[in-house]
């Protein structure tokens with residue numbers, strides 16, 4: 010064997026990488042032309058992108074924005090290819106607010122929409138001061154009052170019922186959770202039921218905001234109402250269902266399992282028809298449980314079942330040691346869940362929850378089949394049916410897609426931020 | 437290796453009478469009788485599956501026993517949730533896999549139970565936590581998260597977390613078996629220090645050096661029974677039962 014010992018006495022000088030390995034050339038070679046197959050795919054993809062752009066861009070660029078009807082638009086185009094975006098400008102308000110929301114009150118839902126950002130901020134970005142949550146708490150009542158109008162007494166008493174219920178709850182929580190919870194609920198319901206008799210009697214003839222009945226809600230506003238309300242209700246309900254399914258009290262467990270399995274086994278569209286027709290039989294004939302409320306209940310139940318299953322997955326993923334550590338420190342069930350288990354389980358479940366929420370938001374368009382004029386319903390119904398605009402499919406549905414995409418993409422971006430923000434495990 | 441001084445009072449801390457436990461039809465613990473005085477340091481050893489973990493987990497009701505009684509600090513362990521919560525807040529437990537809360541910082545891990553269970557004001561809880569983190573010699577890690585610490589450091593945080601509840605009894609379930617050799621010592625040192633301060637301790641461990649130095653009683657379990665118990669000196673020099681001899685030859689033999 011030869012001599013293998015070797016000692017380096019000098020440090021080699023640092024050298025720049027060869028030219029071909031730098032910058033854009035390197036990137037192209039590595040990512041787009043790394044092999045023959047990849048080169049072919051790259052070329053095909055570029056060709057497809059070119060073809061699509063060459064087709065769509067001129068169509069968009071030569072779009073017409075200000076005509077009264079499709080015929081007028083075709084006139085302006087004069088045989089050339091181009092989009093009739095004028096349907097969007099002409100029907101803008103109908104697309105956003107529906108067919109029959111009174112035009113002089115459009116500003117009310119608009120304000121509610123703007124306020125939504127302020128209400129959502131402290132929930133979504135929990136580094137903001139906690140006291141902003143007070144606004145989040147009253148926002149639903151403000152928004153209801155703005156959008157539906159009518160006497161301010163209704164939302165105010167609804168809020169009062171909740172506050173009174175909470176006081177009762179806070180007073181008794183020290184002695185017994187069951188007493189506090191049931192007592193709180195009872196007080197809230199008593200106030201609401203009494204108000205059902207009192208409000209109509211004392212409400213002023215001409216309320217500050219003219220009342221707009223639920224059947225006049227429509228357009229993208231309706232999708233936003235259903236989406237935000239149902240997402241924010243189904244998350245807590247889903248948590249309760251997931252915990253109930255894990256409970257070691259057999260009755261609660263069976264109820265939760267049965268509920269979840271039943272709801273998951275039924276198409277949403279069926280539930281919506283049930284909301285539309287059947288549910289009406291369950292409520293007293295002249296009760297004003299309106300269609301939107303019934304639809305909200307159904308969509309909420311539907312997505313809560315899915316969210317519950319997502320969260321159950323998160324709960325199952327936690328090592329049993331976390332429960333034991335919480336127990337061994339003397340935390341009670343509620344504390345262990347709230348402080349230890351749920352924060353971790355929900356964090357694991359974020360992608361799944363977002364998935365369900367995005368799905369839910371898009372599913373709000375299904376209400377168009379029970380003749381509610383949400384964005385899609387308004388397009389398919391009154392707008393396309395109108396003689397002026399019969400035949401403008403592309404422009405309208407493109408617009409609807411963009412609106413939904415914007416919302417869903419923001420939800421998804423937010424969830425990615427949230428996951429990064431919550432990453433403390435440093436694995 | 438200095439023997440830890442023994443100052444055992446004759447006040448009873450834990451008394452277990454005729455306790456039995458089954459997993460389904462499997463009889464895990466059989467007729468366990470055990471009295472622990474305040475300030476006693478007991479090491480429990482025995483082959484895998486002999487029921488050591490189950491025994492100490494019965495003491496803070498992480499496992500439910502079916503027959504016999506367990507009295508901890510004068511409180512009878514029954515299915516009454518109030519009693520269970522009371523006992524759990526008096527008894528600290530350290531696990532083999534640390535079980536720190538990964539979503540909370542080290543400091544928050546330590547202050548959580550005092551704040552929520554003992555209703556200690558946050559400022560006082562922070563002070564107590566820093567005091568115990570200093571004691572386990574990692575105050576500088578207070579604002580990190582468990583995932584950023586080594587195993588030995590995590591286990592010391594787990595000890596500090598328990599101590600923050602000012603428990604009168606500490607249970608350790610194989611606190612060093614998930615650790616690399618060089619980290620075992622730092623955890624054992626912490627436990628020795630605790631023993632020197634007169635903490636009542638029940639330790640499941642295979643660290644026989646620790647048993648010799650700290651324990652005033654070693655308990656050997658096999659097949660769900662307490663087979664033998666003695667002072668460490670006599671236990672190691674003079675085991676009585678064959679099963680103990682076999683076990684000792686296996687773990688001290690190599």
Ligand SMILES: Nc1ncnc2c1ncn2[C@@H]1O[C@H](COP(=O)(O)OP(=O)(O)OP(=O)(O)O)[C@@H](O)[C@H]1O
Nearest residue numbers: 459460462464482483484485486487488489490491
């Ligand atoms: N949840 C359970 N269900 C059924 N059997 C169990 C359960 N937990 C433990 N056992 C069984 O009970 C026996 C005692 O278990 P235990 O964990 O107390 O043993 P151990 O002495 O701590 O063992 P090790 O040294 O391996 O930790 C074992 O045979 C085990 O298989």
Ligand SMILES: [Mg+2]
Nearest residue numbers: 488489490610
């Ligand atoms: Mg064990």
